Amino acid sequence: MTSHIMPTYGRLPITFERGEGAWLFDQNNNRYLDAVSGVAVCSLGHAHPAVHQAICKQSEKLLHTSNLYNIAVQEQLADKLIEKSGMDNVFFCNSGAEANEAAIKLARKYGHEQGIENPAIIVMEKSFHGRTLATLSATGNAKIQQGFAPLVEGFIRVPYNDVKAIEQAVEQHKNVVAVLVEPIQGEGGVNVPADDYLNQIRSLCDRHHLLMMLDEIQTGVGRTGRFLAFQHNGILPDVCTLAKALGNGVPIGACLARGKAAKVFTAGNHGSTFGGNPLACSAALAVLATLDAENLIEQAAQKGDAICSAFKEQLRGNTHVVDIRHKGMMIGIELDSPCAELVQAALQNNLLINVTSEKTIRLLPPLIINDQQIAQLVETLSTLIVKHTDTPHES
Numbered sequence: 001m002t003s004h005i006m007p008t009y010g011r012l013p014i015t016f017e018r019g020e021g022a023w024l025f026d027q028n029n030n031r032y033l034d035a036v037s038g039v040a041v042c043s044l045g046h047a048h049p050a051v052h053q054a055i056c057k058q059s060e061k062l063l064h065t066s067n068l069y070n071i072a073v074q075e076q077l078a079d080k081l082i083e084k085s086g087m088d089n090v091f092f093c094n095s096g097a098e099a100n101e102a103a104i105k106l107a108r109k110y111g112h113e114q115g116i117e118n119p120a121i122i123v124m125e126k127s128f129h130g131r132t133l134a135t136l137s138a139t140g141n142a143k144i145q146q147g148f149a150p151l152v153e154g155f156i157r158v159p160y161n162d163v164k165a166i167e168q169a170v171e172q173h174k175n176v177v178a179v180l181v182e183p184i185q186g187e188g189g190v191n192v193p194a195d196d197y198l199n200q201i202r203s204l205c206d207r208h209h210l211l212m213m214l215d216e217i218q219t220g221v222g223r224t225g226r227f228l229a230f231q232h233n234g235i236l237p238d239v240c241t242l243a244k245a246l247g248n249g250v251p252i253g254a255c256l257a258r259g260k261a262a263k264v265f266t267a268g269n270h271g272s273t274f275g276g277n278p279l280a281c282s283a284a285l286a287v288l289a290t291l292d293a294e295n296l297i298e299q300a301a302q303k304g305d306a307i308c309s310a311f312k313e314q315l316r317g318n319t320h321v322v323d324i325r326h327k328g329m330m331i332g333i334e335l336d337s338p339c340a341e342l343v344q345a346a347l348q349n350n351l352l353i354n355v356t357s358e359k360t361i362r363l364l365p366p367l368i369i370n371d372q373q374i375a376q377l378v379e380t381l382s383t384l385i386v387k388h389t390d391t392p393h394e395s
């Protein structure tokens, strides 16, 4: 049978029919342990009753009215996000790329207001910010940009985890208005920077009057053991973008701003038909309430530590394991050779994992994963890694 879907994805040969917590079931009712969570989206697991109930109840009343009118659940969600983040206001959209588009537009307008005609944003090597034209231009991955020239201008790229490189770029280019960075690079290989990296960027941005813009689309909403990853550093950015886990599968994105950045957009500057609609906002409100009610963010920190210690124990002495790193439940196991085939091998063992940046196994389990499931994840994957690294392969 030919598919009529554009072939933009390399898909695994499996179709899931339903989910329950950390489990997914295929069409033959075979059970798989999900350690990817739809790429950091379903942090509460699949078919969480709180999200289910919230969207059912909302759909009985109202799905959409547009932003021509006030939307009460959107106001409530904004209040909650502000309370939890320490930011000042929010623009709602439908995806991560759109949240970053809002941030990029905000930074440019901020620059223009200061008389900078050609505002530039510093971005990082190996970064990922999305697939729209502006966000793929900001992304530090030649493969993602290949074939889509001319790219959007106004981005200056420097190495990740290198504050001096940012400083040099700022001194060299008089038109820099913002720094856009992921607190931990996800697609780029689960790259965890130095503990004080964000603090250093904060003080650099203060010294040079730049907007510090954090892409927390993957790290946010509890994933790293804090509601937002920057909360590990005791700082506040000027702009912060969210999406992925915010709706636990219902599409929603958000661009949060603070202080001078919160005053940049005025009526008519930006918009979205669906952004912040009642359905998506009611799902997100349920997600935030459930994270608190089930104490899941604190658990993300503890379970993440437990998972990594267990892998370190199981893989101790394996010289092909270069590094095991994590913050909360954002976990990377870097091998010394490409390991994309481990995804297939894991699938055959009823386990869903991801490999990114060729050599790094990325685990983003749902925050509700239990001890038994953690044990199964560590046992199954460690065995596969040992097998993989024992087998000679081309490098």
Ligand SMILES: *Cc1c(COP(=O)(O)O)cnc(C)c1O
Binding pocket: 095, 096, 097, 098, 100, 128, 129, 130, 131, 182, 186, 187, 215, 216, 217, 218, 243, 244
């Ligand atoms: C997934 C992701 C995006 C893009 O989000 P979409 O919803 O796919 O547009 C942007 N930045 C980061 C860090 C991401 O992980």
